[in-house]
Amino acid sequence: MLGLAFELRTHGVDVRMCAPPDFTDRLAEVGVASVPMGFAVRELVASKPSPAEVAAALVAEHFEVVGTAAGDCDAVVASGLMPAGVRSVTEHLGIHYVLAALHSVGLPSLHRPPGPRPGKPFPPGETDLRVLWKIDAERVDALYREPVNTHRAALGLPPVGNVRDHSFTARPWLAADPVLWPFQDALGFDVVQTGAWLMPDDRPLHAELVEFLDAGEPPVYVGFGSMQMASAPDAAAVAVEAIRAQGRRVLVSRGWADLAPVDGGDDCLVIGEANHRELFRRVAAVVHHGGAGTTTTAAVAGVPQVIVPQIVDQPYWARRVAELGIGAHHEGPTPTVESLSTALELALRDDTAARAAEVSATIRTDGAAVAARKLIDLIDPHRKTTTPPTPADGSG
Structure with a gap:
């Protein structure tokens, strides 16, 4: 709006x-x-x-x-x-x-x-x-x-x-x-x-986030926006473990679920509000709930997605991302380390990244x-x- x-x-x-x-x-x-x-x-x-x-x-x-x-x-x-x-x-x-x-x-x-x-x-x-x-x-x-x-x-x-x-x-x-x-x-x-x-967004990424992004390979972003994740109270710990299992650094967005750090590892950074249009261009994949805005922003950025749908329209966005070949549909609202790892393996494949880049050029x-x-x-x-x-x- x-x-x-x-x-x-x-x-x-x-x-x-x-x-x-x-x-x-x-x-x-x-x-x-x-x-x-x-x-x-x-x-x-x-x-x-x-x-x-x-x-x-x-x-x-x-x-x-x-x-x-x-x-x-x-x-x-x-x-x-x-x-x-x-x-x-x-x-x-x-x-x-x-x-x-x-x-x-x-x-x-x-x-x-x-x-x-x-x-x-x-x-x-x-x-x-x-x-x-x-x-x-x-x-x-x-x-x-x-x-x-x-x-x-x-x-x-x-x-x-x-x-x-x-x-x-x-x-x-x-x-x-x-x-x-x-x-x-x-x-x-x-x-x-x-x-x-x-919406145009010219907010700069804050200094700590830029420093983290510059310090290594693109991390995997995980955030569930306005979802409170009542069915998955350990969502942050599960996501961090699953992402680390892929050999990737982790960027956690607190969101309304109040996702918190699981340890003091320097391969993980927890952030608040950020300019997604800028940030998503600098990550390896986006793990999210499948809201209309997040799904579209990630698609425009050409970054692979893993959608863990919670309510209303989110299961459709998850299915559509899978159909287009630009990411993975996590079955059900409650991720486990095993289920999320499986979805991440698909999202982080080279052909998925190539397809995400291809589809991004078609998004209005x-x-x-x-x-x-x-x-x-x-x-x-x-x-x-x-x-x-x-x-x-x-x-x-």
Whole structure:
């Protein structure tokens, strides 16, 4: 979303972002006006409240916080697992609305079944995708329809009968690279695939990290981002042992799992936040959870990947990386030294590295620019937009 914000600002468009309070500091760091909204994600994941309570509270935030923040705006771009209620706010304000998905797990398709949601179970043995996606819509309604329609009534808006499809609109945007996440045959939707939204990042790598990188052969990076790795509390120790078994140095990113050093070995460095677009060009492989951003950034860098998927879209990213030959899919969310070593052996092969470099040249880096132009054309069809050319190395 910040990638889109940056592109819009290059065209003189003001941007205001509603986001969980976890990200207030990052938004301030890059100078994007922010409005804290909803729960702190890290605390929410740890507390595990009931889905119905979370759904009702988020709908209220969408109507109240987004409703106020968007009062003087021309359009709202919504994302998230289910931003129910945001479209209602734009209807009330008489402004444009776009639903942007970073993956298509929740978009009805004739090629795959819905992902997991709480609620009504699927009939045993049912394989008709139309039936399964209808039940998926019913699950969304069970969580969101009552609070959405209660707030709509307060604004004088009529009720909606299918919250999922109302939130998606007939033309949702898919902000994912078509090589990494090809999508076709949407069931009842005209999906607009823009390419992934990448944010420019000119933050320098800190001195200790540069010194470590310069001190030897490229290390293997391991980090699980916002995943807390509850099923793998020893993930750091397992990863370090498996990487060392390949004769490689180790770079551990703490992340929300708070990965920590396992010993004082000088072949291992633990880091915090870093510029992945720069860092991944200097490592031998990236071991991660398979988030949309990390997967795409590693693919752009041309570095082999090992994905240990945890939730939602991550198993698909893992399968796709394996299909493309640019890395390994670790089966299951809990790595062992043996299972991770097997995956690393594949990722660290010369042919995998060559394939990763080959595929990197096919990954689009202009997705945010494409989306910004589409959004500006939606708001003001007569306004001309110009976008600086993307550097050949994909760094723009």
